[in-house]
Amino acid sequence: MMDFTRRKLAATAALAIVVFSVVAVRAEDASNGGVKLERLKWAGLQQRLANPNVKYTIVDAWSTTCGPCKENFPHVVEMNRKYAPKGLAVISLSLDDPTDKAAVNEAERFLKAHHAAFSNVLLDEEFGEGFDKLNINAIPAVFIFGPDGKEVKRFTMDDPKNQFTYKDVETFVAQLLASK
Amino acid sequence: MRKAVLSLVAVAAIAVPAFAGKGYNSAVKIGDKAPEISGLPAVYKGETTSVSLKDIKENVVVVVFLANHCPAVGMYEDRLIEFTKDYEGKNVRVLGISVSQQEGDKLPGIKDYMKDKGSNYIYAYDESQAVGKAYGASNTPHFFVLDKERNIRYIGAMDNSPKEEKVTKHYLRDAVDAVLAGKTPEVEETRPYGCGISYAK
Numbered sequence: 001m002m003d004f005t006r007r008k009l010a011a012t013a014a015l016a017i018v019v020f021s022v023v024a025v026r027a028e029d030a031s032n033g034g035v036k037l038e039r040l041k042w043a044g045l046q047q048r049l050a051n052p053n054v055k056y057t058i059v060d061a062w063s064t065t066c067g068p069c070k071e072n073f074p075h076v077v078e079m080n081r082k083y084a085p086k087g088l089a090v091i092s093l094s095l096d097d098p099t100d101k102a103a104v105n106e107a108e109r110f111l112k113a114h115h116a117a118f119s120n121v122l123l124d125e126e127f128g129e130g131f132d133k134l135n136i137n138a139i140p141a142v143f144i145f146g147p148d149g150k151e152v153k154r155f156t157m158d159d160p161k162n163q164f165t166y167k168d169v170e171t172f173v174a175q176l177l178a179s180k
Numbered sequence: 181m182r183k184a185v186l187s188l189v190a191v192a193a194i195a196v197p198a199f200a201g202k203g204y205n206s207a208v209k210i211g212d213k214a215p216e217i218s219g220l221p222a223v224y225k226g227e228t229t230s231v232s233l234k235d236i237k238e239n240v241v242v243v244v245f246l247a248n249h250c251p252a253v254g255m256y257e258d259r260l261i262e263f264t265k266d267y268e269g270k271n272v273r274v275l276g277i278s279v280s281q282q283e284g285d286k287l288p289g290i291k292d293y294m295k296d297k298g299s300n301y302i303y304a305y306d307e308s309q310a311v312g313k314a315y316g317a318s319n320t321p322h323f324f325v326l327d328k329e330r331n332i333r334y335i336g337a338m339d340n341s342p343k344e345e346k347v348t349k350h351y352l353r354d355a356v357d358a359v360l361a362g363k364t365p366e367v368e369e370t371r372p373y374g375c376g377i378s379y380a381k
Contacts, residue, residue, distance in 0.1 A: 065251045068378055128342060128373060137204060137318040138376025157376040159206035160313040165381075 035116050037108045039098060039124040042133050048091065048119065050149030055087030056176060058169075059143040061134060063095045064106045068157075069140040073114055075166035079173060080118050086177045090118040095139060097127035142169050144176070152176070205335050207316025210368045214330045215314035217243070220277065222304035223291050231275065231304045233330065238273040240359050241326040242352070245317040245377065246303065247280040248293040252374030253320050255342050257297050260321070263338075263352065264301045272356060274301035279312035279377060280320070309379055319372035325355045325365075333359050336370030 040048065051057055060076045062069035073092075080090040092111065096103040104122060111120050123130045134141065142155040142164070153172060155164035208215065217233040224231075233241065244260065246253050264274045276299075278285045284293075287305045294303055306312060315324060325334035334355035339347040355365035 066375065067249070068376065131371060131373070135203075137372050138374075140376070157378070158318045160309075160316060160318065160377065160379045161206065163379055163381075 035108075035112045035120065037094065037104070037111060037120045037122050040121045041124050042129075045093070045121060045123065046149060048121070049145045050147070051089055052147045054089040054147060056147070056152065056173070057089040057091060057145045057149075058173065059091045059093050059145065061093045061095055061130070061136070061139045061141045061143070063139060064103050064110060065096070066139050070110065072140055072166050073110075073116075075170065077114055077116060079170060080116075083173055083177060084118070088173060088177060092116055092118070092120045093130075094120070094122045095130040096122065098122055098124045099127065142166075144173070204369055204371050205316040206318070207314060208324075208332055208335070210332055210335065212332050214241075214243070214324070214326045214332050215311065217275070217277070217304075217311055220304035220306055220311070221287055222302050223287065223294055224302045225300075226291070226295065228287070228291070229302075231302055233326075236273050236275070239271040239328045240273070240356055241330070242267075242272060242274045242356065243315065243324040243326065244274065244276050244301075245312060245315070245320050245322040246276045246278050247282070247285045247320040247375060247377070248278070248289050249280070249282050249284055250320045250375035252342055255344075256321050256338055256374075257299070259338060259344060261298065261300055267356065268300075271360065276301050276303040277306055277311055277317075278303070278320075279306045279309040279317065279379075281309070281378070281380060312377060313379065317377055319374040320377060321374050322372040322377075323352050325352070325359060327359050334365050334368055335372075337373045340370075342373055 049057055049059070058079065060073075062073065064070070076090060076092060079088070084090065094107045096107050098104065107122065123133075125133065131137065134143070136156050137158045138156070140157065143151055144153045146152050155169050157163045214233065217231065220231050222229050222231040242263075260274070260276075267274070278290060283289065286307070290303050290305055293299065321338060323334070323336060323338055324332055327333050334351070336351060338352045340349040340351070341347045349367075351367050351370050354367065358365040
């Protein structure tokens with residue numbers, strides 16, 4: 001009798017643990033909205049940028065080794081929350097070394113922690129090539145593309161006398177969406 | 181007709197982007213007189229000193245913008261130490277400059293960093309960030325090679341890969357060798373690689 005009760009208790013406990021962990025996993029999924037980091041070649045990214053279903057696409061170029069990028073990432077999340085319903089598609093573009101597993105894992109962890117519920121791309125090209133492709137010296141850098149995939153505007157840190165802030169970006173985006 | 185062509189030329193001249201040369205630097209281009217560097221506090225061989233471009237006697241000066249916190253600077257540190265060692269006594273002076281306003285990138289941080297890494301170059305701190313702005317320094321590391329007349333002869337990256345084992349082109353060494361030999365560097369400008377420099381508004 002004792003034995004049976006114990007077994008039952010043990011079984012119940014085990015079941016509870018299983019149920020609890022399933023719920024916990026689900027809760028985590030829900031909280032990060034299934035955030036994932038997707039590998040794309042430069043050509044694949046270009047295809048993604050031509051998006052006739054939105055008014056504009058904004059791309060935030062960042063990496064896990066870039067302090068200012070990470071500090072400002074909440075602005076990107078906020079722009080998605082505010083402007084996605086108004087026709088803005090948001091893409092985060094990691095320029096981390098795609099062959100560096102630790103960096104890629106860290107990028108994924110960071111995106112999940114920030115609930116980056118939009119397209120998160122890891123540029124799957126030779127490390128460093130993204131800067132040439134985008135024609136920038138440094139990150140963070142933000143780009144805005146029209147529905148045809150053509151660049152409308154870029155914000156960079158490359159000119160010491162004319163560096164952007166994310167406030168500049170948001171002001172520009174708000175005006176752009178209001179005018180179309 | 182001639183007038184029309186001329187005005188077209190004028191329009192083209194205005195339409196040239198603000199970026200000089202190949203388009204990697206917003207402030208200076210190859211052949212420009214190097215902007216002044218004057219009275220910056222610096223560390224050399226563990227001692228605090230002061231550095232001015234006009235006091236440097238060597239024929240070639242390599243100015244490199246650095247920041248202790250930057251992972252890319254860390255990746256290049258061994259290469260920079262080796263470069264400085266290899267060109268010692270060859271009429272080349274290496275001058276590192278931090279314009280970063282992060283606490284660890286200021287003079288005391290520089291002293292600790294150099295001791296820790298065994299850095300053998302002069303490493304100065306530009307609190308005003310004016311030197312960085314004048315050179316259009318956008319990255320760390322970002323290299324500038326100056327000749328005897330202190331004209332800018334090379335701007336950009338040290339080599340073609342942050343991963344030392346993948347380096348196939350030694351831009352900085354090639355440029356310095358050329359200038360020392362009185363020749364024009366084959367590659368005069370490349371895109372700098374590394375952390376962006378944040379300037380105070």
